[in-house]
Amino acid sequence: MNKRKLVFANKLHRQIFILVSVAALLPAVIASIGLYYLIFGITANEVAIPESIAYNIIPAAKKAAVVILLVTPLAIGVILFFAWKISHAIIGPFDRIVRELDERIEGKIIGHILIRKSDKFWPLVEKINKLIDKIERF
Numbered sequence: 274m275n276k277r278k279l280v281f282a283n284k285l286h287r288q289i290f291i292l293v294s295v296a297a298l299l300p301a302v303i304a305s306i307g308l309y310y311l312i313f314g315i316t317a318n319e320v321a322i323p324e325s326i327a328y329n330i331i332p333a334a335k336k337a338a339v340v341i342l343l344v345t346p347l348a349i350g351v352i353l354f355f356a357w358k359i360s361h362a363i364i365g366p367f368d369r370i371v372r373e374l375d376e377r378i379e380g381k382i383i384g385h386i387l388i389r390k391s392d393k394f395w396p397l398v399e400k401i402n403k404l405i406d407k408i409e410r411f
Contacts, residue, residue: 286364293356297349305345309338366392383409
């Protein structure tokens with residue numbers, strides 16, 4: 274099966290995504306709920322606010338609540354999309370390196386590990402390839 278077609282490449286990819294999701298969702302939900310209750314708590318407590326000010330605050334608070342309810346999920350969605358893309362770019366090369374090392378350990382193939390130079394693990398693969406060169410000399 275082609276792992277590029279899967280939503281999550283492996284368990285580590287899913288764990289990283291869940292961690293980022295919780296890190297994005299939890300503060301956003303807490304801030305949204307806190308702001309929502311702050312706005313409506315002020316308007317509900319009309320004892321301290323004159324009636325004319327309350328008539329102006331209530332429509333503004335309703336608009337703020339709508340903006341919070343629309344913008345928060347959108348912002349979280351964008352954050353999670355980029356988190357998924359970035360984590361996928363890290364996990365893909367990681368899996369490739371592990372698979373290539375396993376094949377070399379089993380003796381199925383010899384030579385350098387090949388990944389794109391743009392991959393995040395390029396410096397590690399470069400060192401592994403130098404180690405392979407040193408081992409092959411002996």
